Amino acid sequence: MKRSLSLPGIAYGGDYNPEQWPEEVWAEDVRLMREAGVTLVSVGIFSWALLEPSEGVYDFSRMDRILDLLHANGIAADLATPTAAPPAWFFRAHPEALPVDRDGRTLSYGSRQTFCPSSPAYREAALRIARELARRYADHPAVVMWHVHNEYGCHNAECHCDTSAEAFRAWLRDRYTTLDALNEAWGTTFWSQRYHDWDEILPPRATGAVPNPTHRLDWRRFCSDALLALYTAERDVLREAAPLTPATTNFMVMHNFDALDYWRWAPELDIVSNDHYLRSTDPESEIDLALSADLVRSLAGGPWLLMEHSTGAVNWQPVNRAKRPGELRRNALAHVARGADGIAYFQWRAARAGAEQWHSAMLPHAGTDSQIWRDVVRLGADLKALSQVRGSAGTAEVAVVWDWNARWALELPSQPSEEVRYLDTVRSWYEPLWRSGVAVDFVRPDADLSAYRLVLAPALYLVDDAGAANLTGFAERGGTLVVGFHSGMVDENCHVRLGGYPGAFRAALGVRTDELFPLLPGETLGLTGEVPAGASATLWSERLRFEGAEVIAAYADGPLTGVPAVTRHGWGAGTAWYLATQPDAVTLAALLDRIRTEAGVEPVLDGIPEGVETARRRGQDADYLFLIDHGGRGAELRVPSGATELLTGERIEDGVLTLPPGEVAVVRHPR
CATH class of the missing domain: 3.40.50.880 (Class I glutamine amidotransferase (GATase) domain)
Structure with a gap:
């Protein structure tokens, strides 16, 4: 049974990390969230060290106050299990849970996702904190969705330790049953690689020459499945406590991230969600955005959620450029055009400290007297005007x-x-x-x-x-x-x-x-x-x-x-x-x-000039035509007569729509 998100319209918000700020800031946060039209925030993603300051000792008092405050202000919560960043005490107790790279180096904690996906100690600790969260907040009125982990495999898609080696061998036994079948599949007569005992098989660690390609391919399959098993285990713990609350985890479909087979993952999510960030080196990043959004919609088989993107610059590229005028709005609405029923950012308030302090946010370092803030408020109004688009589907041939x-x-x-x-x-x-x-x-x-x-x-x-x-x-x-x-x-x-x-x-x-x-x-x-x-x-x-x-x-x-x-x-x-x-x-x-x-395939709309993106979502009784001017030249476009432009509320009696430079129009026309 697929569980759905019980929010009206297009969800809007972002990652909210109030634990990074004095509590007196929280009241300002929710006041400004209401001003911007925020309806959904993700909380607790990286809060494990605060929720469980030592093994088996929990402190939920801060999370209690956060969720109560959000609910009192009409803002829903996507409550995360904080398992992407285990605390220091865990690694001091379980150093064997640290990941090992293909060169045999054990990596240290002090960042995020510094754990071995096959570690029994990590799995036990992750399920324990997930279970405690579920028991406490399953019935909290603010919680409308579970956010399991965060960006699985972003930094630890592969671990080459001995524990992972044993897990890999178990996965191979399940896939091939016999060593003869594995040797045949891997072509191990080449270079005298034939295996006579399961224990001879290792992860594809650094070696002197080219590794066996099928060995390497099966390793990639195993690594994806190992992380998927962690997701489903946490999800099942959450479902025990809250059987009707949907669960998701944020995919990373593009940007050369290829660690996970999302065709295998997508059926396990109640709601498919994705993170997408632009590349500063891509002069037409709107194409990458569209490809990503179409792929995520296809994985979901319908509408999906954009869990993270940026209002401006990110912090992890060699050069992190700000977005051009109007680009924040065009990016967000392009995702909606291609099936997103929710738009969220990393993050709500720009951080003062930490590894992502130079990452943009909905509320930037400059505060409300900033272009980003004005754009964020405008986007909130846009999404409210598009509430009827929610649930509509694509029309591809x-x-x-x-x-x-x-x-x-x-x-x-x-x-x-x-x-x-x-x-x-x-x-x-x-x-x-x-x-x-x-x-x-x-x-x-x-x-x-x-x-x-x-x-x-x-x-x-x-x-x-x-x-x-x-x-x-x-x-x-x-x-x-x-x-x-x-x-x-x-x-x-x-x-x-x-x-x-x-x-x-x-x-x-x-x-x-x-x-x-x-x-x-x-x-x-x-x-x-x-x-x-x-x-x-x-x-x-x-x-x-x-x-x-x-x-x-x-x-x-x-x-x-x-x-x-x-x-x-x-x-x-x-x-x-x-x-x-x-x-x-x-x-x-x-x-x-x-x-x-x-082949008889027609474009969404004829006569589209260069630089104007078009996409259509189909509802039960109307189509929604999105027109986005990336070229900055504007255009006059023929659309169905009598249609309505939803962002302005204007009726188009003569069938001619004027799209100003750099702007977006969403045209509703009954079928």
């Missing part, structure tokens, strides 16, 4: 295949090219769809694809037989499938599929490759055929021949001159395309535009 196992395997050592990176490839395919205003979902390889016209698999290096059959079957039944280079190459055990590349997709694509020719950094090849003038390609090429497919583009120069680079093949009632290289951005956009047009 395009699916992009995203798989953490494929990502882990692709980025293992000794690939044909280290220049090929999973996230870069997926984003390069997502970006032209975003620019065209085409709605996108993300799916697993084995997902139900019946709702889609077009499925893209940009970087599916690893795929099992069932996933491959599901994707090619989608084309066979009348859909359009597009496969990117270096996809379908290995099975779930990282074993190369023999007989020619691209392995699992060879028949459906109507092609066969016998040798790969990855390009050097900066090297390009010209493309000719049904592509824009001056088309080029980077990263990858391969000696491909067509076996039923038609050639759309070929290499214009280099050792593979005349060899097909882009192909199209009829497969059953549908079509399968293959991009055997990485076209330049203009060429890739032209190809994907052609493919989605042939």
Whole structure:
């Protein structure tokens, strides 16, 4: 049973850490929260040392006063288990619970997430504090949701200690049953790696040469599952005390964080939530934001919560830039546009001390006489005006295949090219769809694809037989499938599929490759055929021949001159395309535009100028069209006549909406 959040409208707030401030500040906090329209705050995330100052000795008096104060002021609490930061006394009593890196170094406490995920002592202590919190606050009227831990795996996704080694062996026994099956899956006859006793198997610690790829892949799977087991254990303790209160934990979908297989995690959460921060080095970080939000919505299967983002600069990048004028509002509403039913920040009040003292907040160091504060208050009013949007869903007819196992395997050592990176490839395919205003979902390889016209698999290096059959079957039944280079190459055990590349997709694509020719950094090849003038390609090429497919583009120069680079093949009632290289951005956009047009996929709104983001949420009796001007030029847009712009309340009688530079509009129109 999935439990829902019992709050009206779009939730608004952030992490609240009143324990970092004198108690006389608290009254000002809640007064300003009301002024800003805050409805939900996360509390207690890093308070273990205060709640349990010594083992088995608890002090809940401060938390009692905090929750009572919030409830008296109409502000709901997302109460956290504080298990992301065990106190010093715990490590003094249990030094064996400290994590060990792959080089054998034991890390010290004094930060956060400095524990071994497989430590029995940590698990016992974490469940004990979670149980005490649950018993005390299960019926507190302020508590509407449990926040389990915080950002699992952010700093301790892997621990290579002996305890972890034993847990890994147990996980492998469960997966393979016999050593013969494990040796076959891992290909251990290579380099004399065959195991004759389970105790011979270690984590993939630092070694003198390239580690076994399947060993390393299974280790990544194990590490994700080990942390998931901690989450479900805490969640179950909370459910015992409060069976109807929803539980969540904050994912970290983007920013090269790839430690956890969130397809396995998402079904275990009542409410999927995510943290998202912009990269200062990304000149178009709004695209990363949209991709992240679409992926989280897909994980959730519907609306979700943005648990953390920033009002301005963060503190952990080499250069931490402030947000541009209006960017705070555009970022937040872009998340809402793509399914967020809650908007929250880290954190409410900017810290004076500690590792995150230079991280922005809703209430900055400058106080209320600041642009951030004015933006925060304005956003609160915006979210209140959008309350009816809550619960509405997305409308995508395009699916992009995203798989953490494929990502882990692709980025293992000794690939044909280290220049090929999973996230870069997926984003390069997502970006032209975003620019065209085409709605996108993300799916697993084995997902139900019946709702889609077009499925893209940009970087599916690893795929099992069932996933491959599901994707090619989608084309066979009348859909359009597009496969990117270096996809379908290995099975779930990282074993190369023999007989020619691209392995699992060879028949459906109507092609066969016998040798790969990855390009050097900066090297390009010209493309000719049904592509824009001056088309080029980077990263990858391969000696491909067509076996039923038609050639759309070929290499214009280099050792593979005349060899097909882009192909199209009829497969059953549908079509399968293959991009055997990485076209330049203009060429890739032209190809994907052609493919989605042939597949019958239309953008959310026609005539969208460059720099304007569009997204649609669909309610029971109306659609909500979000229009966000990132380009700063403004636009006049055609929208349905008689629609209403929710942020201003204006009715659009003539169907022409004027979007001012850098602004956002949300248009409601009945269906």
